[in-house]
Amino acid sequence: MNKNIEAKAKIFKALGHPSRLVIVEALCEGELCVCDIVPLVGRDISTVSKHLSLLKEAGVLKHSKRGTNVYYSLQMECVPGFLSCLNNFLGKNLESQVKDYASNSIKRL
Amino acid sequence: MNKNIEAKAKIFKALGHPSRLVIVEALCEGELCVCDIVPLVGRDISTVSKHLSLLKEAGVLKHSKRGTNVYYSLQMECVPGFLSCLNNFLGKNLESQVKDYASNSIKRL
DNA sequence: TCATTGTTTTGCTATTTGGCAAAATACGAA
DNA sequence: TTCGTATTTTGCCAAATAGCAAAACAATGA
Known part of the structure; x- marks a missing residue:
C-alpha cells in the first residue's frame, strides 16, 4: 500500500514544474502534437520531450502517433x-x- | 500571470514527495503536532521539520503554537x-x- | 535563574533534476 | 533506397533537493 503513496507522489512531482504545468494546462483544452507544445514551453525540443515522457510515465498524459507526429493528451x-x-x-x-x-x-x- | 503557474508548480512540488504526502494525508484527518508527525514519517525530526515548512511555504499547511508544541493542519x-x-x-x-x-x-x- | 522538552536552523554530503547539444530512431515522400 | 521532418535518447554539467547531526531557539516548570 506504500506503492499507492509512491504513485501519488510521482504524479505530484510530475506536475511540480512550471514547464510541465504549462504543458498540462494547454492539454486541458485538447490534444496537441509535440511540435505545437515546444513553442508554448520555450525550451529545447529535447527538454520538452523529456518533460512529456515524465508526465506520461506518471500517468498524467497519454500519447498517440499519427504519421510522423506524436500527439499528447490528458489521461488523468x-x-x-x-x-x-x-x-x-x-x-x-x-x-x-x-x-x-x-x-x-x-x-x- | 506567470506567478500563477509558479505558485501552482510550487504546490505540486511540495506534495510531490512520499514523506510530505504521508504528512498531508494524515492531516486530512485533522491537526497534529510535530511530535506526532515525526513517527508517522519515520525520518529525523529535523528532516520532518523541513518538510513541514516547505508545505507551509507553498500554502498547503498552516500552523499554530500552543505551549511548546507546534500544530500543523491543512490550509488548502x-x-x-x-x-x-x-x-x-x-x-x-x-x-x-x-x-x-x-x-x-x-x-x- | 537553570534545566528540560519540543521545534527550527545551519552545515555538510550524496543524489536527483533540468537544461542543451549531439546522436539515434521513426516515418513518410520522392 | 535515400532524404527530410518529427521525436526520443544519450552524455554531460550546473543547480536543486533530501538526509542526518549538531547547534540554536522557544516555552515551560523547578
Missing part, C-alpha cells in the same frame, strides 16, 4: 478540476495579500 | 478531494493492470 481527469480549485485558492490568497498590503499602507501613514 | 481545501480522485484513478489503473496480468497468464498457459 482529476487534474483540470484541481487546477481550477487551486486558481480559486490562489486568487483568494492574492486578494487577502492585497488587503494586508493595503492595511499595512494605512498603518504606515 | 482542494487537496483531500484531489487525493481521493487520484486513489480512484490509481485503483482503476491497478485493476486494469491486474486484468492485463491475468490475461497474460492465460496466454502463457
Whole structure:
C-alpha cells in the first residue's frame, strides 16, 4: 500500500514544474502534437520531450502517433478540476495579500 | 500571470514527495503536532521539520503554537478531494493492470 | 535563574533534476 | 533506397533537493 503513496507522489512531482504545468494546462483544452507544445514551453525540443515522457510515465498524459507526429493528451481527469480549485485558492490568497498590503499602507501613514 | 503557474508548480512540488504526502494525508484527518508527525514519517525530526515548512511555504499547511508544541493542519481545501480522485484513478489503473496480468497468464498457459 | 522538552536552523554530503547539444530512431515522400 | 521532418535518447554539467547531526531557539516548570 506504500506503492499507492509512491504513485501519488510521482504524479505530484510530475506536475511540480512550471514547464510541465504549462504543458498540462494547454492539454486541458485538447490534444496537441509535440511540435505545437515546444513553442508554448520555450525550451529545447529535447527538454520538452523529456518533460512529456515524465508526465506520461506518471500517468498524467497519454500519447498517440499519427504519421510522423506524436500527439499528447490528458489521461488523468482529476487534474483540470484541481487546477481550477487551486486558481480559486490562489486568487483568494492574492486578494487577502492585497488587503494586508493595503492595511499595512494605512498603518504606515 | 506567470506567478500563477509558479505558485501552482510550487504546490505540486511540495506534495510531490512520499514523506510530505504521508504528512498531508494524515492531516486530512485533522491537526497534529510535530511530535506526532515525526513517527508517522519515520525520518529525523529535523528532516520532518523541513518538510513541514516547505508545505507551509507553498500554502498547503498552516500552523499554530500552543505551549511548546507546534500544530500543523491543512490550509488548502482542494487537496483531500484531489487525493481521493487520484486513489480512484490509481485503483482503476491497478485493476486494469491486474486484468492485463491475468490475461497474460492465460496466454502463457 | 537553570534545566528540560519540543521545534527550527545551519552545515555538510550524496543524489536527483533540468537544461542543451549531439546522436539515434521513426516515418513518410520522392 | 535515400532524404527530410518529427521525436526520443544519450552524455554531460550546473543547480536543486533530501538526509542526518549538531547547534540554536522557544516555552515551560523547578
